[in-house]
Amino acid sequence: MSQSTSDTALDVASVVEDVNLRRIGHYTIIILFLGFFLLPLITGIMTALKTSNAVANTLPFMPPLGDGFTLANLEYAFGRLSHAFVNSLLMAIPATIINVLLASMAAFGLTMVRWRGQLGILVLFLIGIFVPYQAVLVPLARFWNNIFPIADMLEPLFSIVPLIQGYHSALVPLIVTHVAYGIPICMLLFRSYYQSLPNSLVEAAKIDGASITKIYRRIILPISKPMFGVVFIYQFTQIYNEFLFSFTLVTSANSSEAPITLIIPTVGASTSGIDFGIRMAAAFLAALPTIILYVAFAEQFAKGLETESA
Amino acid sequence: MTTHDTTETTETATGPSEERVDWQTKLRYFLNSDFVRSSPYWGIPFLLMGIAVYGGIGYNLAISFTDYAGIARPSFSSLDLEMYRRALADGSFRAAAFQNFVLLVGFTSISLGLGLFLAVLLDYGIRYKETIQTIYLLPMALSFVVTAQLWLWMYSPGSNGMLNVLVTTFGFEPIDWLGNPKLSLAAVIFALVWQFSGYAMVVFLAGLQSLPSDQFEAAKVDGASTTKTYVRIIIPQLKQASVGAAVVLMLFALKAFDFLYAITGNYRPPNGTDILATLMVREAFQYGQWAYGAAIATMLLLLSLAVIAPYLIFQHRQGSL
Numbered sequence: 001m002s003q004s005t006s007d008t009a010l011d012v013a014s015v016v017e018d019v020n021l022r023r024i025g026h027y028t029i030i031i032l033f034l035g036f037f038l039l040p041l042i043t044g045i046m047t048a049l050k051t052s053n054a055v056a057n058t059l060p061f062m063p064p065l066g067d068g069f070t071l072a073n074l075e076y077a078f079g080r081l082s083h084a085f086v087n088s089l090l091m092a093i094p095a096t097i098i099n100v101l102l103a104s105m106a107a108f109g110l111t112m113v114r115w116r117g118q119l120g121i122l123v124l125f126l127i128g129i130f131v132p133y134q135a136v137l138v139p140l141a142r143f144w145n146n147i148f149p150i151a152d153m154l155e156p157l158f159s160i161v162p163l164i165q166g167y168h169s170a171l172v173p174l175i176v177t178h179v180a181y182g183i184p185i186c187m188l189l190f191r192s193y194y195q196s197l198p199n200s201l202v203e204a205a206k207i208d209g210a211s212i213t214k215i216y217r218r219i220i221l222p223i224s225k226p227m228f229g230v231v232f233i234y235q236f237t238q239i240y241n242e243f244l245f246s247f248t249l250v251t252s253a254n255s256s257e258a259p260i261t262l263i264i265p266t267v268g269a270s271t272s273g274i275d276f277g278i279r280m281a282a283a284f285l286a287a288l289p290t291i292i293l294y295v296a297f298a299e300q301f302a303k304g305l306e307t308e309s310a
Numbered sequence: 311m312t313t314h315d316t317t318e319t320t321e322t323a324t325g326p327s328e329e330r331v332d333w334q335t336k337l338r339y340f341l342n343s344d345f346v347r348s349s350p351y352w353g354i355p356f357l358l359m360g361i362a363v364y365g366g367i368g369y370n371l372a373i374s375f376t377d378y379a380g381i382a383r384p385s386f387s388s389l390d391l392e393m394y395r396r397a398l399a400d401g402s403f404r405a406a407a408f409q410n411f412v413l414l415v416g417f418t419s420i421s422l423g424l425g426l427f428l429a430v431l432l433d434y435g436i437r438y439k440e441t442i443q444t445i446y447l448l449p450m451a452l453s454f455v456v457t458a459q460l461w462l463w464m465y466s467p468g469s470n471g472m473l474n475v476l477v478t479t480f481g482f483e484p485i486d487w488l489g490n491p492k493l494s495l496a497a498v499i500f501a502l503v504w505q506f507s508g509y510a511m512v513v514f515l516a517g518l519q520s521l522p523s524d525q526f527e528a529a530k531v532d533g534a535s536t537t538k539t540y541v542r543i544i545i546p547q548l549k550q551a552s553v554g555a556a557v558v559l560m561l562f563a564l565k566a567f568d569f570l571y572a573i574t575g576n577y578r579p580p581n582g583t584d585i586l587a588t589l590m591v592r593e594a595f596q597y598g599q600w601a602y603g604a605a606i607a608t609m610l611l612l613l614s615l616a617v618i619a620p621y622l623i624f625q626h627r628q629g630s631l
Contacts, residue, residue: 030431030442037446040460040504043472047463060463060472102355109351113344121356122631123622128363130557130618132564134590135611136366138373138604141595142384180362183355212347241453243568248595261455261568265575276463283459287452294451298444301451305509306516309554 048073048281055277073281080267081260081285088260089289090164091171092240095178099239100231102179103186104224108216110187111194112202128184133244141248144173170257174249178239185238185308186231192307193227194220226300233297234304237290260286367611374604384600393605403589403606409495410585410613413566417499417506418559422552424503425510430540432511433518443515447508454505454568461501462488462573488573491582498583502569506562510555517551518544550628557621564614567591586610 043061050058054068064070110122144150151170159166201223205215243261250258253266264286268278294301340346374393378384397403428446432439449457464472465487474484487497521544529539567587570579577592578584586606594603625631 026431026434026436030436033428033431034442034445037449037504037508039472040464041448043464044460056470059475060470061475102358105351106355109348109353113348115343115345115348117345119631121352124364125356125359126622126631127615127618128359130561130614131363131367132561132587132607132610132614134567134587134607135370135614136363137370137591137607138594138600139366139369142369142373142600146383177362180358183359184363187355212351216351237451241455243453243455243572244565244591247571248591251595261453261572264455264459265572269575274462276466279459280463283456287456290451290453291448294448295444298440298447302443302447302512305447305450305512309513309551309558 044280044283047276048077048284050277052275052277070277073277074285077267077278077281077285081263081282083256084258084260084263085286087168087171087257088240090168091174091178091259092236095175095182095239096232096236098175099179099182099186099235100228103183103231104190104221104228105216106183106187107190107194108220111191112215112220113212125184125187128181129188133181137244137248140177140245144177144249150176165256167255167257170250170255174245174259177245177249178242181245182235182239186235189231189234189304189307190224190227193224197223229297230300230304230307233293233300234308237293237301240290370604370607373601374608376601378601378604380598393602394609396602397605397609402584403586406584406586406589407609409583410564410587412495413499413502413583413585414560414563416496417502417563418556420499420503421507421510421559422556424507425512425555426514426545426548426552428507428511429514429518430544432515443512446511449505450508452505454566455572457501457505458569458572461497461504464501465497488580488583494580494582498566498570498573498580502563502566506559510559513551513555514548517548521547550630553621553624557618560617561614564610564617586613 039061046061046063047055049070050064050068051070051072054064058064058068106125110118110125150172154169154172155166158164158169201219202215205219210218241261246259246262250262252258253262264279264282267282268275372386372389373384375389375391376384376386377392432443432446436442452460466472466474467484467486467489468474469478469484471484471487473487477483477485485493488494525543526539529543534542564587566585570583570585570588571577571591574580577588577596579588587610590603590606590610593599593606622631
């Protein structure tokens, strides 16, 4: 009897110890991964704040001390980027708004009413999400440059409008392109939300004789406000961060209409190599809007990602 | 009331007009159907997307059969498979296809594995879960271009690159990570895993949280170890989440052009990391070999379709389409 009691006591002790060790191990791994995800960012920020002398002579992740600290990199990078930053916003904001609206309409049309053949249209939308942009780049470049050069047509008009420059007309083809290729994924995000709404909501309105327009404006639009936030944040980040379309349609980082992603790989590059202090400063300034959006709306951002794969 | 009247009067009419009525009611019925009434809503976005995606693919396919190059106009008078033959005979195409495959499989499986591991770690009722999740996912908010700059600096071949600081601390010589063709592809995959494993984690975490906890409790009562419970009971139920995350990750891998271009700031990515996407843009937009680029793009499209067709069928079978 006494034998068994001592056994139990031992077991309990070992279990408690085991649990504590496990918890400690668990948190250690979590913290190690925090380091893994933060190290490149910390290294980048520290480097952005260092003089080129300090970049060469101190460890890359160490904070700049004394003479090594400078804001000159950020100042210089801001000078190079401020222009492109305006271009990126002039492109991303209207493109996102049109995109989100059209996508919400499409999702409404495909979930709130039922008709035969709907699945076919839906599959065509879904394939649109997965098409690699390379597969449409050559036609796209030909269309906007040779067949329908809308940028050149609009340029005189754009130079009359206050606060906007003539060269901003080159952003119009980019906006249309982003809207067209952004519709499928945004439609999917809205669709999964509309599917989760109770069926009775629309059925009741239908029985009351509400038209489809009325159902959309009076019921669906107000109720999908939170989803508009999610899709807007998701899509704004995508368009602001996009590179390939800008690269192939604007062609040169030296053009005055170049969006910010096009400029970053050229900032701080010289014949003697890359000035990483300046390059990191540019990278952080460019990433700042999406980082702020992300930190402020992390939950919405994650929700957008969850539904994307569902 | 008025509509009812008209139908009644016309119904009493004879012969040919009866047929006409039938046709009219059919038309009226059709115009009132949900298909037509909802068409402005899905039709306008569908038209825009359809022209851009399917029109673009069709035109690209047509160009890929020509020998369109330089500043001339594409001539559709003689169409052949010359460009496809040229690609298959080209050593750099085959190298790019192989590296594309390694990137696709390596990046997707590592990101999925790491994402699952992180999701299980965070699903344990730990403190500050939300904050930790936000930090793990943070790289996802950055663009490929910014990530490329951060890792260009991390991989800097001199002794002041972050990874070489680690290497030299352990007494080894500094390594040229991106310049060495044996290491460069792994280095690229590692950086992409850094950026996107948080994505897989979020998807798995959502999947884990949607599972009923009573199974876990039951397994615990039966005396199964935690590892066993995860391997035998929990993870098999994450099939849906895994498939979804895998498809999206593969598409990120196919789109890695941005990353590879930005890491050197020119058309030629680091040694040994050329993939179909970079080859296509280089051939078309640097050398003006439009038809050849279009042919490579068509093959890249076929590769993506091979990834997504099974996915769409799977989704349809699961009833989530």
